[in-house]
Amino acid sequence: MGALTELDDRAIDALHEQAAISYGTFKKREVRLNMARGKPALGQLDLVERLLDLPGRGNHVAHDGTDCRNYGGMEGLAEARALYARLIGARPENTMVGGNSSLALMHDNIVYSMLKGNPSSPLPWNRAGRIRFLCPTPGYDYHFNMTEEYGIQMISVPLGEDGPDMDRVEALVAEDAAIKGMWCVPKYSNPTGAVYSDAVIERLARMPAAAPDFRIFWDNAYIMHHLTEERIETANLLTACERAGNPDRALMFMSTSKITFPGAGLAVFASSETNMRWFLASASRRSIGPDKINQLRHMCALPDESALYALMDQYRAIIAPKFDAVYGTFDRLLGDPRVATWTRPKGGYFISLYADGCARRTVELAGEAGIALTPTGAAFPYRNDPDDRHIRVAPTTLSADEVGLAAEGIALAVRLAASEREKARRSLRVT
Amino acid sequence: MGALTELDDRAIDALHEQAAISYGTFKKREVRLNMARGKPALGQLDLVERLLDLPGRGNHVAHDGTDCRNYGGMEGLAEARALYARLIGARPENTMVGGNSSLALMHDNIVYSMLKGNPSSPLPWNRAGRIRFLCPTPGYDYHFNMTEEYGIQMISVPLGEDGPDMDRVEALVAEDAAIKGMWCVPKYSNPTGAVYSDAVIERLARMPAAAPDFRIFWDNAYIMHHLTEERIETANLLTACERAGNPDRALMFMSTSKITFPGAGLAVFASSETNMRWFLASASRRSIGPDKINQLRHMCALPDESALYALMDQYRAIIAPKFDAVYGTFDRLLGDPRVATWTRPKGGYFISLYADGCARRTVELAGEAGIALTPTGAAFPYRNDPDDRHIRVAPTTLSADEVGLAAEGIALAVRLAASEREKARRSLRVT
Structure with missing residues (x-):
């Protein structure tokens, strides 16, 4: 299983x-498949279809007597806070359930910090000169696009299998008071599947920060x-x-976007008492409260952790074979010679495929053969993959058969792109 | 029906x-009623209880084939946009349906303008020095609190029965490039019930503005x-x-908060093509899309204008008698001598009661007698009612009987406060 360079x-x-022949043959099949985004498959959505009948006529009162049909309750329903607090790892009073998008809760944390400063800020972020966020890469494009939107400078740090390069992170955060934030997807990260180790998390908690208002945006999406x-x-x-004496550093998020319905689920935010008080007061200027009926609906369908775990097991039975279909095809077509490498995540929604120096060409070839992929560079700040190597593969949306077919198209595109590149490299060397 | 000064x-x-005797007797009844906010009554909410069963299992596809259970569609479902565009008075392509709160859509317009500038801005608002909003008063406290939150200076302009004092508005907007926005509740305004006349609206549209990025926040909540x-x-x-050549000036909002369920309804934003493109692009950094299931649910329950109008007629049958109960009590207790004046709006959720120089004392006395009212000053920028005269009365939440009782408590409080004040005024004069 040697690399191409050894041939x-x-x-x-x-x-x-x-x-070239295999790719040409594949292209003639006129496949049209979209693997660009990590969307649940219809078969997953069908498993929570009962939400569409809920909470049911006459059922609009929460445990504490709140009529969910009327205004108020920015922090969310007590029973929803209690359940999702346990899942996210916080006390209920430090947890809010609100809106349909955890991304929006991250966004609003940034926006309130920009315009007013967070509770630890000497100045609002937008009056603190150029500010910066650390971005473990490859990472989630929506995070990076949001930071870029507000002119926050992004600094890449390499993401390994057990989290970001902590020597680098510690040095940067200790020295640079302009670093106000850091994006993290700590479990089954988008897109590599990395899982932050306990040691990494401990170092993130303990590390000295030059900025007193430094925050870790902990997006526990998976x-x-x-x-x-x-x-x-x-x-x-x-x-x-x-424990480390940095109680306000962690902003933790999760949602049910990939548990119930994307867009019609619940979003969760947990943090210190100080941060929660600040965020809820800020959010209360923006609206009068969240959709409590949808929270009640979710509590009817999925009242406790065991209901949630049982559902996630059903999803796993649908999703895991799709990942296996990708591995099988990649093993067969990319394993010998070793044309590319890829991750085998233990969870999440993505596989990262690494094709050194030919990711862009691969995505282009795959596109011409009818397989739509996330644009290259999307997993990097400013869409710049310095080694032109990362390709995000999103197996969940398609059927297992379609996934196998798409993986074949991608693998054939990689083989063609990589062999083209190796030929070109050698011809240059000869010249 | 002379005024107190004539006695x-x-x-x-x-x-x-x-x-003093009547008030003391009332106080002994130990009434506990809350009239502070304009919340729908339970009887209203019961009329749309069917929403809690909808859209119903198996019903998750929009007219254009969109599966509402998955990600996407920031602009909202086509059928919801078409319906609410007709209501708000815009083309569907200039209308978005998103989220559960029109206040949030106003907020986000402000926040994006602060951080990035709107499409007409030479600079982001937060780099344009001190900026200002015009605030017709009495007005809606949530508008003013939001503006204050971001350090936007508020300038009061008097609101008459047919809209704000346009001579004043035109002069200010023409001269002061720091005036970037103006709050308006054009129909059945909160809290006076004013309805903007066609002439006022024409002048708002035509008036020259020193700021090229001046915007009118048109909150059509009623x-x-x-x-x-x-x-x-x-x-x-x-x-x-x-028509006036200011195509990007109007930002129009409405919601179903007081049509279906507050907090679990739909919010609508309509504006020019330029503004909509900008807002949707900005919002797409914040989240992946709105709750389309809730839009589908609303379209099932209330598919067209006639269904909406029929529902609003049912609401009117519930609400109008509550307003009448207030008028009856006020006429009886405040009419002769003329202790106070009040509005008789043709729509909306509030009556404005004017008790010159003794609003604060009235609300205090009412509170001591068990009637909770909106804090005085709430209808004014910086909570400052310069004449201490405005009291917001919110008849919708309580039953008609309770409303009558609450109105009696308020009227007795006004009588006591006004006669106290008149006595004090005369004793000062004598001294």
Whole structure:
């Protein structure tokens, strides 16, 4: 299973010739498949279809007597806060359930910090000169686009299998008071599937920060989205930060976007008492409260952790075979010679495929063969993948058969792109 | 029906003595009623209880084939946009349906303008020095609190029965480039019930503005919330602005908060093509899209204008008698002598009661007698009612009987406060 560089010129020529033929044959099949986004499949959505009948006529009162049909309750329903607080790892009084999008809660944390400063800020962020966020990469494009939108400078730090390069993170955060924030997807990260180790989380909690108002945006989007029987639990950043004397550092988020219905689910935000008081007061200038009926609806359908875990197991039975279909195809077509490498995440929604120096060409070729992929560079600040190597593969939306077909198209595109590149490299060397 | 000032000293003494006795007797009844906010009554909410069963299992596809259970569609469902565009007075492509709160859509317009500038801004608002909003008063406290939150200076302009004092508005907007916005509740305004005349709306559309990025925040919260058989229609600000060559001036909002469920309804925003493109792009950094299921649910329950109007007629049958209960009590207790004046709006959720120089004392006395009212000053920028005269009365939440009782408590409090004040004024004069 050698790399392409280890093959002799004749073998490269043969590989390229064969890759061009296979790719051409695939292209003639006129496949049209979209693998660009991590959307749940219809079969997943069908499993929570009962939400569409709920909470049911006459059922509009929460446990504490709140009529969910009227105004108020910015912090969310007590029973929803209690359940999601346990999941996210916070006390109910430090947890709010609000809106349909955890991304929006992250956004509003940034916006309120820009315009007013967070509770630890000497100045509003937008009057503090150029500010910066650390961005472990590859990462989530929506995070980076949001930061870019508000002119926050992004600094990439490499993301390994157990979290970001902490030597780098510690040095930057300790020295640069302009670094106000850091994006993290701590479990089954989008897109590599990395899981932050306890040691990394402890260092994130303890590290000295030059900015007193430094915040970690802890996007636990895949908190219970396991792909194996192992339910990986990560250390609790909020309590680690408390113990380390940095109680206001952690802003933790999750949502049911990939548990119930994307867009019609619940979003959750947990943090210190100080941060929650500030955020709720700020949010109370923006609206009078969240959709409590939807919270009640969710509590009817999924009243406790065991109901949620049972549902996630059903999802796993749908999703895991799709990931396996990708692995099988990649093993077969990209394993020998080793044309590319890829992750085998234990959870989440994505596989990262690494094709050094030819990611852009691969995505282009795949697109021409009818397989739409996330644009290259999307997983990097300013859409710049310095090594042109990362490709995000999103197996969930398509059927398992379609996933196998799409993976084949991608693999054939990688083979052609990589052999083209290796040929070109050698011809340059000869010249 | 003379004013208090026309009574002789003896009559004032007698009035005060009798008012103190009546108030004391009322206080002993230990009433506990809350009239502070304009919330729908439970009887109203019961009329849309069917929403709690909808859209119903198996019903998750919009007219254009969109599966409402998955991500996307920031602009809202096509059928919801078409319906609410007709109501708000815009083209569907210039209308978005999103979220549960029109206040949030106003907020986000401000926040994006602060941080990035709107499409007409030479600079983001937060880099344009001190900026200002015009605030017709009495007005809506949530508008003023939001503006204050972001350090936007508020300038009061008097609101008459047919809209704000336009001579003042035109002069200010023409001269002061720091005036970037203006709050308006054009129909059945909160809290006076004012309805902007066509002439006022035409002047708002035409007036020259020193700031190229000046915007009118047109909060049509009571767009179909009539209290009489007359369905008052106001002129269309958006088309008036287009005709006047100020196509991007109007930002129009409405919601179903007081049509279906507050907090679990739909919010609507309509504006020029330029503004909509800008807002949707900005909002797409904040979240992936709105709750389309809730839009589908609303379209099932209330598919067209006639369904909406029929529902609003049912509401009117519930609400109008509550307003009448207030008028009856006020006429009886405050009419002769003329202790106070009040509005008789043709729609909306509030009555404004004017008790010159003793609003604060009235609300205090009412509170001590168990009637909770909106804090005085709430209808004014910085909570400052310069004449201490405005009291907001919110009859909708309580039953008609309770409303009558609460109105009695308020009226007795006004009588006591006004006669106290008149006595004090005369004793000062004597000294």
